[in-house]
Amino acid sequence: MYIILYMDISNSIRKLRESKHLTQQEVADKLQIERSNYARFEARGKKLTIEQLENIAEALGVSIFEILMGKPQSAGHSDREIELEKENELLRKQVKDLEEQNKGHLNSLNIISQMFEGVKGYAEKNKDSLETMLSNDSVSSEAITSLSMGILGAMPNEVFNEKLKEDLKKRADEQMRELKRKK
Structure with missing residues (x-):
């Protein structure tokens, strides 16, 4: 199960990369992907999965919040920003847990289907x-x-x-x- 962001963050990703004085190749190397694939991430910022966004944020050394807001976080985070970041982290964990549960349910359904066919x-x-x-x-x-x-x-x-x-x-x-x- 993938959650896809429908929010244009391609400019934000590019600006953050440039502010860190990194080339597309350097970020691609950190992500262990081809530069052309990373260039597509910057070009199609509307259709990134949460996992891809997390990986890009980590490679750029920024938070997801910074990518979504298009600006670096200030040293003094507002209480609301901290609260939102915690909520986002909790939601990411819940999504991963649900994905694992879905895998287990699909496996059970496959076994039942195989038994029925037998x-x-x-x-x-x-x-x-x-x-x-x-x-x-x-x-x-x-x-x-x-x-x-x-x-x-x-x-x-x-x-x-x-x-x-x-x-x-x-x-x-x-x-x-x-x-x-x-x-």
């Missing part, structure tokens, strides 16, 4: 035997275990790696043996 694929391949099993009044524990093992085998390795599949199969076999002993 079950769906197994059901399509074994449609006849599943219909027969479901049409019976009672289903044996062996049939249920066989079904579980088939579904487990159909899962992609990204969902259950081979070792986990083997462990689950062993546990299912042990439970089946236990059920048979109890009969």
Whole structure:
């Protein structure tokens, strides 16, 4: 997730760079990018991500506030400026936290989707035997275990790696043996 600033700050970036007596090449070197890419940052100051803006500010040795306001901060910051800077820092942290949460949620959704596709694929391949099993009044524990093992085998390795599949199969076999002993 990127937050893009829609505020023309290209002149501000250029003026701050020039006030520091830095060339575009020197700033690009600090950012570890090509000079032409940095020149685009200065040219398209309207469409910078927060991360890009933070990196440019760091390379210029200024605060984001200075870039946004187009002037160096005075040594004596006003209480409001300090408060705004703290709020900005908090918001940046919250954005990063939300991005991390989104990554976790997307990963979970991908796993669920893969599991669903695995079950769906197994059901399509074994449609006849599943219909027969479901049409019976009672289903044996062996049939249920066989079904579980088939579904487990159909899962992609990204969902259950081979070792986990083997462990689950062993546990299912042990439970089946236990059920048979109890009969």
